[in-house]
Amino acid sequence: MARPLNSIYIHIPFCQSKCHYCNFTSFTGKKSCIEDYFKALNIDTSCYLKNTLGKKFKTLYIGGGTPSLVESFLYENLLSGINLSDNAEVTIEANPGTVSAQYLKTLRKIGFNRISLGVQCFDNGTLKLLNRLHSAQEAIEAVDYAKKSGFDNISIDLIYGLPGQKLFDWEKTLYQAIDLDVNHISAYGLKIEENTEFFNNLPDELPDEDLNAQMYLRGVEILEQNGFEHYEISNFAKPGFSSAHNLAYWNNDEYLGFGVAAHGYVNGERYCNKTVLESYMENPLEKKTQRKLTADEVLEEAIFLGLRLRNGIDPDEMEKKYSVNLFDRYKHIIEKYKNLGLMDFRGSRLQLTIQGVLLSNDIFADFL
Ligand SMILES: C[S@@+](CC[C@H](N)C(=O)[O-])C[C@H]1O[C@@H](n2cnc3c(N)ncnc32)[C@H](O)[C@@H]1O
Ligand code: SF4
Incomplete structure (x- = not known):
């Protein structure tokens, strides 16, 4: 039976610096490629979207990497080629160290209506250890800018199980997050991934499995007590604010994926775009892998x-x-x-x- 296709993911693979836990496809020192990357993205999107003429997509998610490193006019161009339904959920991921109030205002104006901010935690020492770009105060300000720019659908990412973190520290993080009065929180357990700084140099004082489980359960309890519905393993939303885009993945619906290393699922086929930036930009239409599922x-x-x-x-x-x-x-x-x-x-x-x-x-x- 044909699966619904209502969603688009676009990957923006640029970061200012690499966080020590992160193995997402993202490149540092390549900001000068951004305009050419968007040319490739425009080829990629227009080629596939011409086969969906008349279709209005219900969710668009610009993820990364750090999408907030990109100038807004490039998004304005990109979005103008995508047919979205009137009430589509249009999300952009942002790193709090890269956003100004003016930038967020422009993003809101050109059509984004949901923002997902990588806050991670509110302890400056830990943020430094993670090699995050921002302080706790800057993350709090970023949420404030987003609100003042007219975003009323704001999500933040948090990580628990961080080096040196105790149950009490995680509880404090959660209460600080709740105080920000956002509508959505993603809470991920720190995973030591291959090809990361943490994999090569394991940090000291990582919480053990028992403490991680306690942190997870306590997170669920505190967020539920404070009006968040626990709707997916790592995701919590105020009523009506679950991520429609991510729900499409979990409901096993199909979606288009554009950009380097992006995955897509169309006509029963899962594909992955090329993962090397230069090869993707040379030929954005050629897939790295493509396979019909049994x-x-x-x-x-x-x-x-x-x-x-x-x-x-x-x-x-x-x-x-x-x-x-x-x-x-x-x-x-x-x-x-x-x-x-x-x-x-x-x-x-x-x-x-x-x-x-x-x-x-x-x-x-x-x-x-
Ligand atoms: C693509 S990033 C989000 C946006 C932006 N790049 C940023 O970092 O601010 C997606 C989220 O995944 C989570 N994440 C990434 N790698 C992780 C890991 N190894 N363990 C736990 N969470 C991780 C972080 O919370 C991160 O904010
Ligand atoms: S966590 Fe976000 S900002 Fe940090 S390296 Fe990964 S994608 Fe870039």
């Missing part, structure tokens, strides 16, 4: 993406969409995790329990 892969993805949602999956809906009865195929796995208290039914929906969320990667692996 029916089993589509189902497996739908299960593990759907189980990331706290609301879980509806086996009847899954049967309609994928013509597979989950109880027939995965009976022993579902029963095993139900008996362990890691999975449960709420009404007709199958969900991970909060203890299940802590072990989600192992559970997902069992479905593959």
